[in-house]
Every structure is written in C-alpha cells, then in structure tokens.
Amino acid sequence: MRGACVRVLCKSMSEAARDGGEASRAGGDARAATLDVTAEELRALARLFNDLAADYIGEPDALPVFPETSAGRVAELFGRELPSEPIGLESLARDCAEVLRHSRQNGHPRMFGYVASPAAPAGAYATLLASALNSNVTSWRSAPSATAVEKTVVRWLAEMIGFSGVGVNETCGGLLTSGGSMANLNALFVAHRSKAREHVKADGDDAEARDPSRSGLWNAGAPMTVYASDQIHLSIPKAADVLGLGRENVRVVPSDSEFRIDVRALGEMIDADAARGLRPFCVVASAGTVSTGAVDPLAELARVARERSLWFHVDGAYGALAASAETKRSLFEGIHEADSISLDPHKWLYTPLDCGCLVYREPERARAAFAGTEEGYIKVFEQGEEEAHAFWDYGVELSRPFRALKVWAILCYYGARRVSASIAEDCALAEYMAERVGASEEFELLAPVTLGICCFRYVPAGLRVELERAGGDDERERLSARLDELNARVMRRVQRGGEAYLSNAMLRGRFALRASVTNFRTTRRDIDLTLEAVRRAAKEVISDE
Ligand SMILES: Cc1ncc(COP(=O)(O)O)c(C=O)c1O
Helix, strand or coil: HHHHHHHHHHHHHHHHHHHHHHHHHHCCCCCCCCCCCCCHHHHHHHHHHHHHHHHHCCCCCCCCCCCCHHHHHHHHHHHHCCCCCCHHHHHHHHHHHHHHHHHCCCCCCEECCCCCCCCCCCHHHHHHHHHCCCCCCCCCCCHHHHHHHHHHHHHHHHHHHHCCEECCCCCCEEEEECHHHHHHHHHHHHHHHHHHHHHHHHHHHCCCHHHHHHCCCCCCCCCEEEEECCCCHHHHHHHHEEEEECCCHHEEEEEECCCCCCHHHHHHHHHHHCCCCCCEEEEEEEEECCCCCCCCCHHHHHHHHHHHHCCCEEEECCCHHHHHHHCCCHHHHCHHCEEEEEEHHHHHHHCCCCEEEECCHHHHHHHHHCCCCHHHHHHHHHHCCHHHHHHHHHHCCCCCCCCCCHHHHHHHCCCCCHHHHHHHHHHHHHHHHHHHHCCCEEEECCCCCCEEEEEEEEEEHHHHHHHHCCCHHHHHHHHHHHHHHHHHHHHHHHHHHHCEEEEEEEHHHHHEEECCCCCCCCCCCHHHHHHHHHHHHHHHHHCCC
C-alpha cells in the first residue's frame, strides 16, 4: 500500500515535470548549458551509486579496517588535474570504488577507534534523498517540512535520553548541528550571554552599554569562568577560546579514581574564584567522557550550579544516547536539570555524519542570545510562532543541510526501542572486553567500563614482575614509560594490520589502548579476534626490539 503511494506520488511528479518540461521547451527557453540529465542518464547514475552503496553496506568486513595504502598512493590516485571534460560513468565508478577501498572502514565490526560508528542503512539512504531535495533548513519559510521534521527529531532525542517527557521540560527545543563541537560552542555562547547580561544588570545602570553582544568583552567586567573536569573534551576549551573567554578561564576540576568530576573540589573552586573577583558562569558536565566513558554525577552538579545561579551544560556528545538504554539509565539521573545538553546522533544513533544535536531547556534564552539583545526574540515570537521559526536564532549556522531526515528515517525504520537495545548491546560488549582483559595475564584494565569504552594495556610477563618488584617511584616511572612506548607501538601495528583498529587515551599520563564500541555489527567474536590481534602485534613488536 505504501509502495503504491510512493509510486503514485512519483508518477504524478514525473507527469507534472514532463508537462512542464514540454511547455518550457515549446516556449523556446531551453538553456545553452545545463547540468540536467536525461531519464536514462539519471537511471544509470542512480544504478551506479545505489549498487556501489548497497554492495558496500552489504559486506561491511570485505575490506581491511585500515587500507593498505600510503599518502603517496592516494595522491597518485586522486591528486589529478581538473577534468575539463566528462570522464565517463565507468571511470567515475572506478574512482568511487577506489575511494571506498582507500578509506578507513568505520562500519567494520572491528573498528574500535575514536568514536566512529557505522551508518545505519536507513540513514544512509535518507541522506541521499535529503541531498536530492537540497533544502536549506534555515527557517520554516525556507523548508516547511524539514523544519517540522527537525523540531520533532530534536524532541524525540530529548525524550529518548530522559531530558524531557510528560511534565518535564515540555517546552525544550533546539537544533541539529554539525557535531558535538558545534553544539558545545553554541551552548557556551548562550550560557555566556545569558549570564553576562545578568551580571552587568546586577552591576549597575550602564548595563546596555556593557552588554557583551554590543561592545564585546572589553567592557563586560572581570573574566567569566567555566568549570569542567580534567576529563572534559577539547571542544570545551576550544569553544572558550573561540568565544574570547580564554582557555585559562576554563577551570579544570580534578576527577576521582573513576574519572568522574570531584564535586566537592568543584564547589570549592567556584567559591574561591568568586571570592577573588572572577565571575563563574557555567558548569559543564561530561555525560560520557571521551577517554573512558565516565559519567559525571549530574544531579549533584545540577545542585552545585543551581545554588550559585550558574548555567549547567551537559556534554553528552559521546554518551548521552546511552541514557536511552534501560541498563544505563540510572547513570544519567538529573540530566533533565541541565540548561542545555549536547548529544551526537552521528556517534551513538548510527546516523551518517554529520549530525550533532543541542537541546535547550528554555529555547527562548538561546533566541535572546543570538538576537544580540534580550528583547530581540520577542518581536519574532509575536509574528506567529511556527511559521516564524528560524534555526539561526538557536545556533551559529545560517545555511544548514537537512540533517533531520536521516535521524527520522533511522528512528522510524527501526523504532527507538531497537536502536536503544543496540546501544545497550554495545555497552555489554565493552564489559565483555573488560572481562576478557581481566582474565588474561597479558593485559591490564586501566579504567572501569561505564558505557561502551574499554581502556587497557598489554603488559608482558617480564615487565609485570619488574613492576611488582619496583623499589621506588623512579623505577616505577621508568618501567611505565617502557610500557607506554610498547603499547604505542602495538597500537600502530594493530592499526596498520587491517584486522582491527584501536585508538588510545592518555589516562593520568599513561598510555592506554582504547576500544570504543558504537557499532551494531560488533559481536563477542570481534572482541576476541581484536584481543588476539593485540597479543600478536605485541609479540611482533617485542621480537623486533
Ligand atoms: C565528549 C565529547 N564531546 C564533544 C565531542 C566533539 O564532537 P564532534 O566530533 O562531533 O564535534 C566529542 C567527540 O568525540 C566527545 O566525545
């Protein structure tokens, strides 16, 4: 029935196009140059890209995780002269196949590096459709359906992670972004402008002249400070730099043995800073640190922020979607108290890049910040809400792609329950890896597994004994440095071997092999094979020494 609907829609569209085309040709307004293609050429293009994509998606482990290639080889293949004439479909197909072959395969079930997930097929095909439509999702009037889809998708995501629900943050809203970094930048901007206005107002009469949106930071008074743990993602200090706040004004709070922020130290640091004239304005929590997946105690951080009237931002770019998994929900208690939260569908909703998301508890505060004045947003609001909606009021970007269709397609095609079950399974696999690591004499687990990340290192038997017997700090340091060097070499060898791919984390100055599972294809067998590949690589590295 649905298929019939689609065919009817397509038929009426193509009839209309044909009639329109004939009419315009009859009117003599054909172009001397066009990039349009005939119906046959269009089908050939569709076949080419569809076949390539379907073959590729259908065999995710057909190619090594990392290609056997070099910078010279890819430059040879692709560093060519500008083609002034068509190269032909067959050559284009060959080029595309080479692009696939010379890529790192993020969809491979043994790709554990960074936070790289495969594109869920429904999301990949929806991306093609969104590109064909090519809406510029600036506002309702530019893209009515895309705007409605995006607003709905943002609401769904907020609901999935427990940020909103019946009676909770029902008026929250936000936008999709290029990723977590852009979401964090937007959030810090809004946090800063909201709080800076409160500060200058409290300071005296010349509030308008001292508003940072008007006169920059020069007149706005003492430095405004942000608080985050030593595990915070680099996008937060980077955002502070971009916003002119200065990286030093991101105050680094120590984390505990499980890599969660020390709440007491946080409170003390804020109060000490305020006492010496700085102006604390924002606490940033990690809901899944990038190194180990630790989740800060959100409810406690919300309290610390609330008691001091600070903005509370949660960076959940990596981990917040795990709150949709029943097995992990309790870790995120208090998430709904955030003023803003970043989460990345392109990490843990298996959505093709790019797709981050930023949700504001009170979206009108974002509108006030981006309007440049506190009152600016009210004017737009009065015009008639839905049709006046403009995403530029909520983030930095003006021209924006239709990112929401791929999220919509994934959630509608699979259903949220199945997606969350897959996230839970990724987490269970990271726990399985930690078990295997713990059960092996050759490995050492370096951090608790909270979500989908397992950090460990290879420790050869001889070095293990030496470490146990080490007499003092210097000797222990020397042995640890040897282990760091060994594991760095092991990582590079595994990566280049093509069977599995791990990246690393620096944990309290020590090098850890880091496996992040955000892949709906990964199984226990892949974990076993990966640990085997690490053992093999370690033995090769040691025998090369
Ligand atoms: C915790 C955290 N925040 C922010 C980011 C930045 O996200 P993006 O790479 O989408 O900009 C990452 C990326 O890994 C992350 O793990």
